[in-house]
Amino acid sequence: MAINPENMLASASLIHTADAVGAAIDRLALELTEVLHDKQPLIISVMGGAVVFSGQLLPKLQFPLEFNYVQASRYHNQTVGKEVLWKVTPGDDVIGRTVLLLDDILDEGHTLAAIKAKCLELGAKQVLIAVLTEKELGHAKPVQADFVGLTVPNRYVFGCGMDVYGWWRNLPAIYALND
Numbered sequence: 001m002a003i004n005p006e007n008m009l010a011s012a013s014l015i016h017t018a019d020a021v022g023a024a025i026d027r028l029a030l031e032l033t034e035v036l037h038d039k040q041p042l043i044i045s046v047m048g049g050a051v052v053f054s055g056q057l058l059p060k061l062q063f064p065l066e067f068n069y070v071q072a073s074r075y076h077n078q079t080v081g082k083e084v085l086w087k088v089t090p091g092d093d094v095i096g097r098t099v100l101l102l103d104d105i106l107d108e109g110h111t112l113a114a115i116k117a118k119c120l121e122l123g124a125k126q127v128l129i130a131v132l133t134e135k136e137l138g139h140a141k142p143v144q145a146d147f148v149g150l151t152v153p154n155r156y157v158f159g160c161g162m163d164v165y166g167w168w169r170n171l172p173a174i175y176a177l178n179d
């Protein structure tokens with residue numbers, strides 16, 4: 001059956017309002033400023049999911065930083081992850097740097113584990129991770145986030161950069177898909 005984005009949203013559950021997302025990003029900005037203000041970090045967004053989080057967070061970080069992006073995808077507009085496929089890999093600009101990775105969600109952790117490992121392999125001095133959301137799975141993951149905005153239940157979530165079958169990255173709040 002064809003995907004109907006309007007129906008998916010209408011039958012979804014609201015998990016975090018836009019105000020809650022904004023408050024979480026304000027708090028993360030303070031925490032990141034405390035840790036990174038004197039580190040001249042390289043901030044790397046994991047596209048495309050990190051687009052909304054990055055766009056809202058970066059203007060709140062008022063210290064010198066450089067920005068770049070990588071693109072690694074594991075879900076390919078589906079709701080179940082497979083192997084990590086690289087579209088844009090980290091570059092030599094990570095060498096010797098404190099790197100902060102930004103992503104929309106830490107779920108099973110395979111995507112961020114692969115990106116962190118690649119940055120360290122290329123010569124990054126330190127790699128920290130900030131995610132807008134972390135999914136509560138109740139078991140250990142291959143990588144930990146250093147900064148977490150909001151937790152989400154173990155359901156497929158969308159909005160704030162996260163897609164559902166390619167749709168709805170643009171929503172300002174976070175929803176969970178219902179079967």
Ligand SMILES: O=P(O)(O)OC[C@H]1O[C@H](OP(=O)(O)OP(=O)(O)O)[C@H](O)[C@@H]1O
Nearest residue numbers: 047048049073074075107108109110111
């Ligand atoms: O913790 P994991 O289980 O590895 O999943 C997390 C990753 O999944 C999503 O990316 P996706 O592969 O959907 O690509 P996208 O960024 O283009 O949405 C999300 O943006 C994270 O990067």
Ligand SMILES: Nc1nc2[nH]cnc2c(=O)[nH]1
Nearest residue numbers: 107155156157158162163
């Ligand atoms: N949109 C979205 N992407 C994900 N990538 C890993 N888990 C999720 C999820 O729950 N939602």
